[in-house]
Amino acid sequence: MSRLVSRLPGLWHRLGRSAEERLGWLLCAPAVLAMLLVTAYPILYALWLSLFRYDLRFPDRRTFVGLDNYASVLTSGVWWESVLNTLIITLGSVSVELILGMGLALLMHRAVFARRTLRASVLVPYGIITVVAALAWKFAFDPVTGFINPLVGVDHAWLSHRWSAFLVLILTEIWKTTPFMALLLMAGLTLVPKDVLDAARVDGASGPQRFFRITLPLMKPAILVALLFRTLDAFRIFDTVFIQTRGAQNTESVSVVGYNALITRLNLGLGSAVSVLIFVCVILIALLFIKGFGTRMSRPEEAR
């Protein structure tokens, strides 16, 4: 991004140079404007609001407090516990999804049996509203209505205990988003040249050898992109937690903390500080992936 920003002056200089250039900007302008208006402007506004003590229940008492809101958030146990909870859910779901998604991608890639049914059913979790999926699993694990307890032969209130609640939350996330992970990985699989695999087979490489020595290294970029997208997606988890526990049993995610401060308690100052901190976390995760793994995230032009 910073590289792009540093090019801005050059861009302005070139604006209006050719008709093609101008048409290009004209066609992109509505989309770019919409994106700036609904994301860039509000995040700056959030930054501004986060410097005030501003409670909508007492709007007249709005006062500038500098970084006090950040100090309160960063010294509160609730925030750090929610960061920990979010990391537990993120790591738990994304790591399992990577393994299952890889298996599923291989399965879809080479399936000879019930191929169409397989692909169609894999899209089912993707197409279901997250709220509905969260409720379905909640009811399934419910001791009064659910079928899981008799099935497993236990009598357990899953969502009333912290760790089993995490288990249900993570299972729901895995069910809902493994298909997406699998599709991204399958796209990477199709990029592995078949003749290389065939040659390796002729040379006597076993299936696992071909997978670990050829397929996996070649798929590294696709895996990292899939991991990055899913990690950021999991980190902002809201729907599932809100529906299944509402943050009870110490399962609050950072987004739920933000929502409760902003919408439930109408504390715009403190809530905005939480929003800005979540935004910073997301940027840190993205940077970690891009720098840490040296991913070439996007070079769409070169694919032409």
Add this chain to the structure above:
Amino acid sequence: MRGGGGGVPEHRSLLDRLFWRVGTVVVIVFALLPVAWIASLSLKPAADLNDNRFLPRDVSLEHYRSIFQDPQFPAALWNSVGIATLSTVLSVILAMFAAYAIVRLRFRGRRLVLGAALSIAMFPPIAVVGPLFNLWRNLGLFDTWPGLILPYMTFTLPLAIWTLSAFFREIPWELDRAARVDGATPFQAFRHVIAPLAAPGVFTAAILVFIFAWNDFLFAAALTSTNDARTVPAAIAFFTGSSRFQLPTGSIAAASMVVTVPVLLVILAFQRRIVAGLTQGAVKG
């Protein structure tokens, strides 16, 4: 995807084949399990809801009747359909302009547009919920259709721009010139040559955008408060039953089925395109 079918004959052992077959069956069952469970709950008579059985003993449509008698659910359904449709139309139109420019024109900002789209795809929506809540209250957009359409349109633009750019790159645009040489007017060339080639991509982008808007809960929960604009996910989440402490399980299950089945049918009908749409952006990206 093409040629990914393992058409090349390969000697696989019986055990190997059995392994993949069992895997396929397990995946299908696991993927469909919650849907079957919700369907079963929605059909159980109220008295049987707590029988802990996976399948219903008796079948009754009482929950479906009750959700349509209550004004809340039909209103939410109408809001969901209207808001998701309008967001889709707007997002796809804006994205079409942008994607056309990115694919067809040489200008210095292409990278900037794609980069901006990518960063918004990673943007946490909770970060703008508070400011939008306050802005919408002041602008009179709180609890209105435009109040949800604007964020949905914006947050789906990246997906639409990337999908459409990937599809547009595959279009042989020179055909347009060939048609013009053969005497077609620019409009005819567009209508009979380019539009049919672009339609599948536009359609795919539209499905993906619609699913996003249809699925959203965070904006709907934060930016609406009444039947005026509350969409189905928020309505289901805030459904109140006869008793304050008991979830109206049967009604929730029936409402869930009503909003799930049509979308699933569309997805199943266009599964190839959706898979292509979801994966193409990734490969080309």
